[in-house]
Amino acid sequence: MRRQKKFYAWGYADEDLSADELKPWEAEVAERYRLPGFDVTPAPKPEEITLRKPRIDVPAALQAMVRTDHLTRLEHSYGKAGFDTWRMFRRQVPNPPDAVAFPENEQDIVRVLEWCDSIGAKAIPYGGGSSVVKGIEPDAAFDKVVTISTRHMDKILEVDDVSQAARLQGGIYGPAIEDGLRKTPLTMRHYMQAYRCSTLGGWIATRSGGHYATLYTHIDDFVESTRMITPAGAMESRRLPGSGAGPSPDRMVLGSEGILGIITEAWVRLRRKPTFRSSASVRFKTFFSGADAVRGITQAGLYPANCRLLEAREALPNIPWTNEEAVLVLAFESADHPLDAWMKRALEICADHGGIADQSDPDDANAHRSGAAGAWRNRFIRAPHYG
Ligand SMILES: Cc1cc2nc3c(=O)[nH]c(=O)nc-3n(C[C@H](O)[C@H](O)[C@H](O)COP(=O)(O)OP(=O)(O)OC[C@H]3O[C@@H](n4cnc5c(N)ncnc54)[C@H](O)[C@@H]3O)c2cc1C
Numbered sequence: 001m002r003r004q005k006k007f008y009a010w011g012y013a014d015e016d017l018s019a020d021e022l023k024p025w026e027a028e029v030a031e032r033y034r035l036p037g038f039d040v041t042p043a044p045k046p047e048e049i050t051l052r053k054p055r056i057d058v059p060a061a062l063q064a065m066v067r068t069d070h071l072t073r074l075e076h077s078y079g080k081a082g083f084d085t086w087r088m089f090r091r092q093v094p095n096p097p098d099a100v101a102f103p104e105n106e107q108d109i110v111r112v113l114e115w116c117d118s119i120g121a122k123a124i125p126y127g128g129g130s131s132v133v134k135g136i137e138p139d140a141a142f143d144k145v146v147t148i149s150t151r152h153m154d155k156i157l158e159v160d161d162v163s164q165a166a167r168l169q170g171g172i173y174g175p176a177i178e179d180g181l182r183k184t185p186l187t188m189r190h191y192m193q194a195y196r197c198s199t200l201g202g203w204i205a206t207r208s209g210g211h212y213a214t215l216y217t218h219i220d221d222f223v224e225s226t227r228m229i230t231p232a233g234a235m236e237s238r239r240l241p242g243s244g245a246g247p248s249p250d251r252m253v254l255g256s257e258g259i260l261g262i263i264t265e266a267w268v269r270l271r272r273k274p275t276f277r278s279s280a281s282v283r284f285k286t287f288f289s290g291a292d293a294v295r296g297i298t299q300a301g302l303y304p305a306n307c308r309l310l311e312a313r314e315a316l317p318n319i320p321w322t323n324e325e326a327v328l329v330l331a332f333e334s335a336d337h338p339l340d341a342w343m344k345r346a347l348e349i350c351a352d353h354g355g356i357a358d359q360s361d362p363d364d365a366n367a368h369r370s371g372a373a374g375a376w377r378n379r380f381i382r383a384p385h386y387g
Contacts, residue, residue, distance in 0.1 A: 284354060
């Protein structure tokens with residue numbers, strides 16, 4: 001059964017932050033803005049929000065894949081930014097889509113686009129709905145809106161383990177990609193922060209940025225070729241190891257934000273899963289001395305997998321709000337070779353800028369889950385909207 005996401009905010013309906021996780025933030029925010037406390041607004045229930053009636057009739061031939069029920073339209077009305085959640089908590093949804101289509105294949109998409117064309121409806125591609133820039137929100141000026149969800153187009157179609165690449169459908173979610181590759185030595189590792197609830201098609205359409213510090217992290221770096229269904233037909237680029245011949249068609253698809261068509265497939269680069277890891281946390285007296293060290297590491301060409309400079313009060317428990325210290329979470333990874341030399345050189349650069357390292361046990365594969373790195377990782381995954 002499909003796991004239900006919250007319709008009014010980020011994340012799944014069956015998970016929420018515990019009171020223990022929320023309390024420190026409440027105290028922190030209250031102190032920062034000199035507030036005595038907070039009034040709690042209960043999360044909305046679907047029946048508390050009134051939606052305008054659908055302005056279109058779904059033809060009989062499409063009824064099996066197009067829905068107009070209250071919850072489905074509500075779920076597809078807003079993205080997941082703070083202002084989206086705020087409007088949901090105010091129970092204000094004036095412009096829901098009139099209908100939501102769930103195509104299972106490209107032919108279904110063509111049929112839905114033809115229907116939209118025939119009734120003059122705007123079509124909005126929808127992946128995971130994690131947009132934070134109103135990317136999937138119907139505009140008030142639109143007369144009729146059909147949102148097209150790629151939810152059912154979520155398969156791994158091929159894995160090329162010689163060239164280390166995979167052909168994926170546009171509606172596949174981040175975790176499903178890694179689950180599908182589990183039995184192979186390969187990984188995609190496009191760990192952008194909304195990875196759990198966003199799709200390959202959405203990543204490509206928005207040019208998403210992952211959270212590895214260097215090398216493969218931007219979705220552009222992964223894409224080998226794309227396939228898109230547009231109102232004028234299918235558009236597919238060739239999968240080449242590299243090409244310098246004229247403008248790259250993929251450049252037009254990457255960042256197209258759903259305005260050109262629906263990305264149904266892409267070949268993406270994979271890598272071997274890392275087997276060597278080295279991680280450390282380094283404390284600096286000030287954020288700017290840490291920033292100097294980060295610049296030094298970057299310019300030395302060491303290419304760490306993680307090189308995240310955090311204010312200590314953000315990364316560690318029980319640090320007062322006025323504390324100026326910074327923590328650098330540093331990690332190297334490889335599927336090929338030990339990383340001691342890289343880490344040693346990076347820590348020398350940190351020391352040049354006054355950094356004091358708390359290096360984990362080099363044999364501890366879970367070091368990135370403890371200490372400052374672990375505290376940051378937990379907040380990054382559990383509460384990205386508070387980060
Ligand atoms: C908590 C949180 C953390 C985030 N962290 C990051 C981050 O680390 N890095 C980052 O870059 N972004 C981040 N975002 C923003 C968002 O997750 C990205 O923009 C993501 O790529 C959107 O993917 P999606 O599948 O959810 O797309 P949606 O939100 O469904 O759609 C986004 C846009 O892409 C279009 N679209 C979706 N699917 C397709 C398709 N198959 N074909 C054509 N167009 C399509 C839509 O029409 C819309 O314009 C974050 C958002 C949240 C809420």
